[in-house]
Structures are given as C-alpha cells and as structure tokens.
Amino acid sequence: MLQPLREGHSLGLVSEAGCPAIADPGGLWWAVLPAVAGAFTAWQLAVNGLVRVAAADVVVPTLLNFLVGTTVLVVATAATLLVRGLPAALPGDWWLYVGGPLGIVTVMTAVTAVRWTGVLLLGLSSVAGQLVGAVVLDLTADHLSATSLVGAAVTMVAVGMAAVPHRGR
DSSP states (O other): OHHHHHTTOHHHHHHHHHOGGGGSHHHHHHHHHHHHHHHHHHHHHHHHHHHHHHHTOSHHHHHHHHHHHHHHHHHHHHHHHHHHOOOSSOOOOGGGGOHHHHHHHHHHHHHHHHHHHHHHHHHHHHHHHHHHHHHHHHHHTTOOOHHHHHHHHHHHHHHHHHHSOOOOO
C-alpha cells in the first residue's frame, strides 16, 4: 500500500478515489481546465473590485462583464450557426434560461464582496457555495460518492479556516 506513495503515484491514488476518470491521463485534462479557468476567475474578481472602486458603482463592472461575455457569445453562436445551422427546437425547460439573471446577481455580489473579503476568501466562499449546490444536485441524481462528500467537507473546513480573522502578533 505504501510503496506506490513512495514512488510518487499518490496523485493517481487520490484522483482514483474521488473520480476514476481523472486517473486516465486524457481525463486529467478535464480537471486541469477548470483549475486554469479558476485562476482566471480570481484575476477577474480582483479586477472587478478595482473597477468598482474606480467607478464608485457596482453596475459598471457588472455591465462590462456582460458586454464582453455577450460579444464572445454572439461570435461563438455565429460560428456555430455557420457550421451546424439552426437547432430544430429550443429546450422547453424553464430553468435552462435562468443563467443570465443568476449570473448578474453572482457578478454584482462578487464585485461588492471582494472589497471586504479579498480575492482568496471570495473565491473560497464561491467554491463552497458551488459545492453545496453540487452536493444537493448529486444527491438528487444519486451520483454522490462517499469520497466526493469527504472532499467537499474538507474544502468547507478550508473555507472556515480562511474566514477566521487574523490576529496580529
């Protein structure tokens, strides 16, 4: 049991415990990609906070985020339509259309909160909220494993530790 750990196979063991697909080198990409996106998200949170301070308004950075995002989506949609054409029908589930309003609330909240929490605690808190939502969704879909639940709990402990105020010496 300890020999693979001494040989540096701990990453494979840990990833296999939480998500078997990640142990496959091709599957590792799907874990790295969100981590890279998360690094860019931290940068975006910091810049949004600076823009909010410079503009003295929470709406300005939110509007800028959605203007840039909308521009990228229009270009991507145009390219997709050129390649694939129009879809046969739009999805009928109402909850598929709440992403925009929820995104506005998320960005405005982050732009406001980053001033008091800092980027690290805001990022950790956002991940904690995502984990709670993911656990609830996976519970309802019966996709939640014990190891995933332990990983979520450890992350929640990290958020709690980061939220404890620092005492000067």
